[in-house]
Amino acid sequence: MAQPTYYDLVYAVTREIPKGRVTTYGAIADFLALGSARMVGWALNKSFSQDKVPAQRVVNRKGELSGRNHFPTPTMMQELLKAEGVEVQDNRVVDFEQRFWHPEALGEAWGIF
DNA sequence: TGTTTGACCACGG
């Protein structure tokens, strides 16, 4: 079993994303102080090896479902978000800024401050 | 061991 790594934190944050909300790689990277949003992408890629990680709630800064191509089916990511009440058009989250979830909300829950 | 790739982001044109 792998040692505790930065992507374990990414999984934790991703699982704590409220239903109907989305966040970005950069937000998670900044919150965890990873230094690079690419780490989050790598972590999410490996997330399929983990249990129940709502990777569909994590999108790039443009609100685009950049990871849909990595899902079992490209449409699955969109359907999952749609089922959660997140409208998706042209592979982008509608009202993305409004749907954006700030990871710092967990900062208080985790007692980081 | 070194190079390439990767579900990215910020900046400039």
Added chain:
DNA sequence: GCCGTGGCCAAAC
């Protein structure tokens, strides 16, 4: 709005 470039760190070849 899109395209190109630099940076960032880690894993795969």
